[in-house]
Amino acid sequence: MSHVIDGKAIAAAMNEQTARSAAQLRARGIIPVLAVVAATGEESAARYMRSIERAAARVGIECRIHRLPLPASLPQVASKLGELSRDPAVHAVICQNPLPEGAALAAVGSSIAVRKDVDGANPESLGMLAVGLPDAFPPATAAAVLEILRHEHVSLDGRRAVVIGRSSVVGKPAALLLLAENATVTICHSRTRDLAEVCREADVLVVAVGQPQLVNARYVAPGAVVIDVGINPASSGGLVGDVDASAVAGVASAITPVPGGVGPVTTAQLMRHAIRAAISEHIQ
Ligand code: NAD
Numbered sequence: 001m002s003h004v005i006d007g008k009a010i011a012a013a014m015n016e017q018t019a020r021s022a023a024q025l026r027a028r029g030i031i032p033v034l035a036v037v038a039a040t041g042e043e044s045a046a047r048y049m050r051s052i053e054r055a056a057a058r059v060g061i062e063c064r065i066h067r068l069p070l071p072a073s074l075p076q077v078a079s080k081l082g083e084l085s086r087d088p089a090v091h092a093v094i095c096q097n098p099l100p101e102g103a104a105l106a107a108v109g110s111s112i113a114v115r116k117d118v119d120g121a122n123p124e125s126l127g128m129l130a131v132g133l134p135d136a137f138p139p140a141t142a143a144a145v146l147e148i149l150r151h152e153h154v155s156l157d158g159r160r161a162v163v164i165g166r167s168s169v170v171g172k173p174a175a176l177l178l179l180a181e182n183a184t185v186t187i188c189h190s191r192t193r194d195l196a197e198v199c200r201e202a203d204v205l206v207v208a209v210g211q212p213q214l215v216n217a218r219y220v221a222p223g224a225v226v227i228d229v230g231i232n233p234a235s236s237g238g239l240v241g242d243v244d245a246s247a248v249a250g251v252a253s254a255i256t257p258v259p260g261g262v263g264p265v266t267t268a269q270l271m272r273h274a275i276r277a278a279i280s281e282h283i284q
Contacts (some may be wrong), residue, residue, distance in 0.1 A: 002226075003254040010151050011264035014272055021275045022060030026283070032061045032278040034118070035084045038096040039072035045096050055267045056137050061274055064090070067236075074100050079113040085113035091281055092118040092274035106168060115280065118273035119169075126168060129176050137273045142173035144265035145206055145227050146181070152254060154204060154225050156181040162199050164188045164215070164242075165208035170229055174206050195219070205252075213244035217251050226255040229262050 022032050034056055036049055049065055056063035067085070068076055077099060084093045093116045095108060107155025109121035117125045120139035128136035137143075149156065161183040165171030175185045188198055199219040201207055207215050208229035220226060241258030248255060256262055 002249045002252040005148060005152055005254055005261060007148065007256055007261040007264045010148060011268035013151075014147070014265070014268040015055075017051050018061075018268070018271045018275050019059040021279065025275070025278055030278060030280075030282050031089075032092075033090045033277055034061050034063050034092040034094070034274045035087075036063065036065045036094050036096055037068065037077060037080045037084065038065060039068045039070070039077050039100055039107045040096060040098050040230070041070055042098065045098070049096060051267065052270070055271055059271050059275075064274060072100055074103055074107060078108045081108055081111035085111065085116055090116065091278035092116050094119045094270070095121055104168075106202045116277055118270060118277055119168075120173060121167075126176075128171060129173055131223060132180065132263040137277070138173045138177060138194075139169045140270040140273060141170050141208075141229060141262065141266045142177055143273070144262050145174045145229065146177045147224070147269060148227060148256060148262065148265055149204065152225070156204065158182060158184070159203040160186070160201050161189060161204040161206065162186045162202035163206045163208065164192075164195070164199065165206075165210075165229070167208065169206040171206075174208065174229075174261045178204070178206075207242040209242045211242055212240045213242065213247075215243040216247040217244075220248050220251045222251055223252070223253045226252045227262065228256050228258050229246060231263065 007238050025032050053063045083089045093112045105121045106123050112122050114122055114124050114136050118137050120137050125136035129138050163171050163175045163176040166187050166189040175187050179183045196218045200221045204225045206227045212232040227244040228241035232240050235241040239259050
């Protein structure tokens with residue numbers, strides 16, 4: 001059977017470290033502040049923001065949620081993000097999806113100062129990641145994928161990594177981070193031909209598609225490590241990933257579960273980024 005990677009345990013270890021750093025900042029009179037801008041009344045977004053608030057409180061970060069009066073326009077969102085980026089009391093800024101007019105995050109991301117862009121929403125942050133400049137934050141989910149692989153001691157140097165999904169928030173930055181670790185990276189997407197065959201070449205398979213249980217045993221080489229980023233509502237209630245975990249269980253050497261895999265590590269990574277932003281603002 002595959003080893004089931006415990007995302008909650010990884011997140012707990014990360015949060016312990018983050019809480020220590022937050023306590024050190026507070027001891028110097030610095031309150032680390034994460035600001036969230038929301039221009040949506042969707043319940044799933046509200047649920048996510050509550051979970052961010054709880055996670056921040058647990059590690060000693062003050063989370064300030066700025067709900068814009070609805071309906072809000074894109075310029076209003078951009079203006080709020082800019083205002084928070086200029087506020088010296090705020091160290092980290094994120095923007096909640098969905099945006100007005102169904103816009104992509106990139107439409108307003110450039111209003112977040114790169115040094116406070118802890119979820120890699122500014123296209124400049126992604127560009128810096130692409131050229132290997134260290135001073136930008138990758139999106140938390142992509143960073144979480146790499147953190148899990150690091151924690152599990154999965155070697156990447158010279159290995160084959162396949163990423164399914166080419167979004168700017170998960171697939172592309174995850175591929176760039178894998179490349180930076182010297183993996184040989186293939187990015188697949190909705191137009192990829194012979195997807196299962198390409199995926200079977202992977203030592204590490206990262207799945208970020210948003211299609212419940214798309215990936216089954218045909219997609220996985222024996223012994224591969226499978227990171228399931230997908231979060232989809234299950235027909236029975238609850239959540240299901242992009243990977244059919246029971247089908248893959250006998251083939252993969254290790255797999256992240258959904259829920260309890262990438263999700264909690266993503267939140268922990270966001271908090272880690274927020275603390276790093278506060279530290280570099282005040283101390284370095
Ligand atoms: P997205 O819709 O922006 O991108 C999906 C990608 O999958 C696209 O690049 C598309 O080309 C590709 N794709 C779609 N159908 C495909 C198919 N049949 N075969 C191959 N490729 C296909 O989604 P996203 O924002 O990148 O998110 C992907 C998944 O990750 C979603 O389930 C989302 O909920 C989840 N997610 C999880 C976290 C987390 O913290 N765990 C964070 C962000 C997103």
